Amino acid sequence: MTKRAVLALADGTTFEGRAFGAVGETVGEVVFNTSMYGYQEILTDPSYVGQIVTMSYPEMGNVGTTPEDEEAGKPHAVGMVVRALASQPSNWRSKESLDAYLKRHNVAGIEGLDTRRLVRHLRTHGAQMGVISSEGLSPTALAERARTAHGMEGLDLATGVSTKTPYTFTAPSPDVFTGIGEAHPQGEPRFDVVAYDYGLKKSMLHFLVDVGCRVTVVPSHTTADEVLARRPHGVFLANGPGDPAAVKGADRTVAALLGKVPVFGICLGHQIMALALGGRTYKMKFGHRGGNQPVKDLTTGKVEITAQNHGFAVDDASLKGKAVVTHINLNDGTVEGLAVPDARAFSVQYHPEASPGPHDARYLFGRFAKLMAG
Numbered sequence: 001m002t003k004r005a006v007l008a009l010a011d012g013t014t015f016e017g018r019a020f021g022a023v024g025e026t027v028g029e030v031v032f033n034t035s036m037y038g039y040q041e042i043l044t045d046p047s048y049v050g051q052i053v054t055m056s057y058p059e060m061g062n063v064g065t066t067p068e069d070e071e072a073g074k075p076h077a078v079g080m081v082v083r084a085l086a087s088q089p090s091n092w093r094s095k096e097s098l099d100a101y102l103k104r105h106n107v108a109g110i111e112g113l114d115t116r117r118l119v120r121h122l123r124t125h126g127a128q129m130g131v132i133s134s135e136g137l138s139p140t141a142l143a144e145r146a147r148t149a150h151g152m153e154g155l156d157l158a159t160g161v162s163t164k165t166p167y168t169f170t171a172p173s174p175d176v177f178t179g180i181g182e183a184h185p186q187g188e189p190r191f192d193v194v195a196y197d198y199g200l201k202k203s204m205l206h207f208l209v210d211v212g213c214r215v216t217v218v219p220s221h222t223t224a225d226e227v228l229a230r231r232p233h234g235v236f237l238a239n240g241p242g243d244p245a246a247v248k249g250a251d252r253t254v255a256a257l258l259g260k261v262p263v264f265g266i267c268l269g270h271q272i273m274a275l276a277l278g279g280r281t282y283k284m285k286f287g288h289r290g291g292n293q294p295v296k297d298l299t300t301g302k303v304e305i306t307a308q309n310h311g312f313a314v315d316d317a318s319l320k321g322k323a324v325v326t327h328i329n330l331n332d333g334t335v336e337g338l339a340v341p342d343a344r345a346f347s348v349q350y351h352p353e354a355s356p357g358p359h360d361a362r363y364l365f366g367r368f369a370k371l372m373a374g
């Protein structure tokens with residue numbers, strides 16, 4: 001029997017729908033993603049720790065789930081909001097329905113509400129804390145719970161999801177049709193790369209391997225000296241959840257690496273690189289999440305359609321004299337990429353590994369390899 005569920009926002013707005021996934025209650029920042037597909041990659045991206053994801057595309061769950069599509073072992077989003085949940089998944093790769101998958105991982109979902117109204121509300125009033133509950137509490141009581149919940153600002157969530165011990169990764173990106181590694185890398189890896197894990201997506205590692213890297217993934221608190229002692233050809237700064245300015249010591253560590261070794265940062269890694277350079281980050285009104293964000297490369301004039309997932313951004317003015325802004329978002333003019341050519345360092349706010357999303361920006365992994373080749 002379907003159970004009634006409520007989504008209550010911190011500003012008092014409430015929505016009624018049906019529970020799916022885990023029955024119970026969950027608190028998180030309510031955000032929206034405009035991707036039409038790739039819900040499993042989205043849910044398992046550790047950057048969603050502490051967030052309830054609303055999918056703006058109306059039908060979800062139609063291709064089920066498979067362990068192959070996980071970006072990090074399990075769902076990291078704490079809740080999911082869907083207009084219509086497919087009752088019967090249909091795909092040859094599917095091992096489990098979305099409903100059963102979220103139940104097994106204890107993630108609460110709500111479906112059957114007007115997600116168009118919710119997305120417009122978040123765009124107008126901003127992403128905010130919210131509660132999904134199927135435990136019968138009144139919408140007003142739930143809204144009060146959302147209002148008093150701690151928001152994203154000031155939260156170091158990266159340290160909690162980072163690996164506890166270093167490990168080496170050498171698997172090329174899999175061919176989804178066979179599950180077998182594509183023949184991308186030829187022969188022995190050419191570069192030893194140390195990757196800081198702030199909440200790493202697996203596909204970033206695959207794409208580094210594809211351009212000839214042997215990757216050693218290290219915990220977020222690893223010191224610059226420990227990293228340099230490994231004599232890497234380059235250092236990679238991964239994505240991750242929470243407020244970049246709250247990740248303990250990360251800015252000082254990265255500052256100590258810049259200029260000594262080529263550095264490539266993505267998303268949280270990009271934000272931390274900006275902080276290391278003396279720049280500033282800020283919380284956006286509702287962020288960028290989806291697979292259709294237009295980004296202009298200011299060096300070539302080319303426009304890429306990019307995958308994104310972030311709620312903080314780098315303040316353009318704070319980078320003056322410290323770094324070159326190389327990419328901007330064509331929707332709102334925000335910083336999407338920066339470079340410090342003398343230090344052989346660059347970073348992007350968007351996701352060249354996509355997963356899910358367009359692969360326009362995949363060449364950036366090759367650009368990193370080129371930098372390391374000298």
Ligand SMILES: NC(=O)CC[C@H](N)C(=O)O
Pocket residue numbers: 047238239240241242243244266267268269309310311312313
């Ligand atoms: N995907 C990411 O790395 C997200 C970075 C950061 N947590 C933000 O929301 O802006």
